Amino acid sequence: MPIPPQEQERPGESTSPPPGRLKIMDALRALLREKEFSAITWSDIARTAGVNEALIYKYFKDSRNLLHEVLKESLSRFVRRLNRDLKGVQGARNKLRKLIWSTIDMYDSERVFAKILFLEVRNFPGYFRSETYRIVQEYAGMILGIIDEGIRKGELRRDIPPKLLRQVVLGAMEHAVLPGIIFDKPLRPDQTTEALCRIIFEDILARPSNRQQGH
Amino acid sequence: MPIPPQEQERPGESTSPPPGRLKIMDALRALLREKEFSAITWSDIARTAGVNEALIYKYFKDSRNLLHEVLKESLSRFVRRLNRDLKGVQGARNKLRKLIWSTIDMYDSERVFAKILFLEVRNFPGYFRSETYRIVQEYAGMILGIIDEGIRKGELRRDIPPKLLRQVVLGAMEHAVLPGIIFDKPLRPDQTTEALCRIIFEDILARPSNRQQGH
Amino acid sequence: MPIPPQEQERPGESTSPPPGRLKIMDALRALLREKEFSAITWSDIARTAGVNEALIYKYFKDSRNLLHEVLKESLSRFVRRLNRDLKGVQGARNKLRKLIWSTIDMYDSERVFAKILFLEVRNFPGYFRSETYRIVQEYAGMILGIIDEGIRKGELRRDIPPKLLRQVVLGAMEHAVLPGIIFDKPLRPDQTTEALCRIIFEDILARPSNRQQGH
Amino acid sequence: MPIPPQEQERPGESTSPPPGRLKIMDALRALLREKEFSAITWSDIARTAGVNEALIYKYFKDSRNLLHEVLKESLSRFVRRLNRDLKGVQGARNKLRKLIWSTIDMYDSERVFAKILFLEVRNFPGYFRSETYRIVQEYAGMILGIIDEGIRKGELRRDIPPKLLRQVVLGAMEHAVLPGIIFDKPLRPDQTTEALCRIIFEDILARPSNRQQGH
DNA sequence: CATGAATGAGCATTCATTCAT
C-alpha cells in the first residue's frame, strides 16, 4: 500500500513543521532527562539541538512557553489515549480502575514527564492560566464525570463530596508513584492499581464482612 | 521545686540568637507570602530585613540553606505538637483521623509553609538529603507506625500494603487542600477530615450495608 | 610562483577572528603596561576594549585563560623567530651567544611580556600545566639541546651537569635584565650578552692565561 | 648557668609580644605552606589563628604588611647567620662559594619562604619600597661587596661588570633551585654549590688546560 | 586584649535577548 504523497505538504493546518522547531523540542526533552528544568538554559538547549540560540526565539517566546509546548504534546496524546481506553468500560468503579491503571502505566513509561508534572510545573507563575493546565483540567474533569455518573446511577455513595473524591484519587495516584519516580524504581501498575482501588473503594477496617484472609 | 534562676540567661551555649539572624528569617517568611522562592533574591531579603546582604551569608551558607532553616523551624514545631495531639488517642482509626485533622489545621494556619512544602521544596536538588526532608520522613514514619500497629492489632486489613496506605493518606490530604492553598480559600479542617476518613476508611461503593442516607 | 588568491580569504576554517576578540586581547596588553595582572578586572578590560563584559566570557573562559592566550601568542612568535635566528650558526658557544642575544633583545622590545613572564605567570595555580608553560619548556629544551650537543662534540666540559647549566643560563639572563625591566631602563643587549658569555663561558678568576687588560 | 630573669620582661624594646600577634603570624606561616598568598583571606588567617578577624587589624594594617612582617623575620635571621658564616673565610672565591652554599641550604630548609621570595613577593606593588626589599638589598650588597673586593685585590677579572656578576650569581642560584622548590624535591646544597661554582668561576669550554677528566 | 555583629563595595559570572547579515 503506497504512502500517500499528501503527507509531504498538508495544505491547511500544519505545513510540515520546520526542522529547527522539532530539534529544539527534542533537545529540551533530552535535557529534562538529565537535569531539572530551572537549571536548563537557552544555550544548553541550543547546543543540544545543534541550532543557534537566536533561533529559539523564532519559535518560542520564552523558556516556559517551550516547556509547556513540550508538555502539552505528551499530555494531549495521553488524554486522547485515555479516552479510547475507557470506551466500552461499564460502571464507575471499573472506569476509575481503568483510569488509574492507564495513568500509572503512562507515568511509568513517561517518567520525565511525570516528574515535571509533579515537581516542576505546578509552581510556575501563570501555570494555572496555561494551556497545559487546561488539559490537566480536562483530565481531572474526566474523573469527576465518572464520579458524578456513579453517584447519579446509585453506584457510589451520596455522602461523599465528588470533588474531594477526585482529589483523593489524584493525590493517591501521585503519591503512590512519587517514590518510584524520584528514586527511579519500577512502578508496577497492576499491583499498585489493585491496592489503590482496595483502599479507596473498599473498607480498610477489618470486619467480619470483609474478605481479609491475608494478602 | 523552684526553677533555678540561671535558666533565664544561660551564659555559654545559646546566648540569644543575633537579631540580624532573626530579621533575615522573618524577612524570608514575609517574602514567601508574596512571591515564589526562586524569584526571591538576596537583595530582596536584605532590603526587607533591613540588613546588609553580606550578613545573610554570615549566617546561612546559601539561599537554599536559609529556606531549609525556616522550614525546619515550622516543621519541627508542627511535629512536636502533633506528637502531643496524639497522646491518649486510642486505635489506628482514631489516631489517623486526629493526625489528618491536625495536619489540615496546620496547613490552614500556615499556608505559606504548606505552599512551599507542596510546590517548591520537593524539586530542590539535594532536598532528599536535607534536614527538612529528614523531619518530613519522621512525620511520614508516624503515619506508618500507626498503620502498622493497626494491622498488628487486627484493626486494619492485612491485605493492604502499609506503605501504600501511607502514601494515599499523604496524597489525599495534600490534594484535598491544594486547591484551597493555591486559590487562597479557607480549608475547613473538620469537614475535610470527616470526608477524607469516610473515603479512606469506609467503602465508597453504595451498598445496603452502608448507612448512606444521603448527606 | 604566484600566490594563490584564495589564501587571502579562506572560507572555512579560520574566517578572520571576530573583531571583539582582538579588541579584548589588545585591551589586556594595554592594561598590563599600566598595572599588574591581578589588579586588572573584567570591567577594566571591557571598558578598555570598548566591549561588553559578557563578551570576554564568550571568547575566554576565565581571566587566566585570556592572559595565557595573550602570552602564548608572544611566546610562540618569539620561539619561531629564535629558531630562524639560530639557523646556520655553528658551535655550542656561538649558538648560546646568539640565543642569549635574541632573548635579551626580545625582552627589550617586549617589556610587558617579560615582566609578566618573570613576575606574574609563574605563581599562577596550574601554570605548570598550561599551554604557556609548554612553550616555555620548548624554549628551555632548545637550550638544553645546544648544551648536550656541545658536550657530545667535545666543545663543552663533561663535568658540568647540562640541566644545571641551562638553569644558570636562564637565571643569568633573567636577573641580568630584571632591574632594567622593573625600573624601566634600556637593556643594551649587545653589552649584556657579551658580559654574560664572558662570565659563563670563561674563567672569571684573574689568571696569567686570561687576557684581562682591564675593561 | 641560670637563665637570667630579665628575659621575662625586657624594659625597653619589646615587652613580651602579645600572644595574639604571634598566633596570627604563625597562622600565616602555616597557611603559606598550603596555598598561595593571594588566596589567603583575613578570615582564613583568623580561623587558623583562633582569633577574631578584627584583632588582625590591631597589629597589621593590611595583609601585605603582615606577610612582609613574616618574611622580614626569616630574612633578617638568615642575613645575620650568613654574616657569621662568612667570618674568617678568605678570598672572593671562597666567600662566594660559602655564600652560595649557605643560601641554597637556607632555601632547602625554608622552602615556603623561598617560594614566596621567588614567586610572590616580587610582584607586589610597593615591594621595592618595602622593608623586606631593604633586607634583600642588604644581602645583594654583601655579594657585591665580595666581588668588588675580589676585583680590587686582583683575584677577579677586571673586565667583568660587578653588578652583572652579582645578578648572575643571584639568578643562577634561584634557577638552580627553582625546579626543586616548585616540584618539591630535595635541593642537594653540596653538589649544586660545587657545580654552580664550576660554571661561574671556571671556563666551561673544554680546553687542554682544563682538568676535565671527570664526568 | 579581644570579640561578635554588621557593613559597603566590588567582582566574576551568567543569562536572556537583539541585531545585522
Place this chain on the structure above:
DNA sequence: TATGAATGAATGCTCATTCAT
C-alpha cells in the same frame, strides 16, 4: 530559515573593614 556577534542587566557571593562592647 538560520546564524555569529554583541549587549544590558542582574545575581550570588566574598572580602576587607569598622563599630560597640
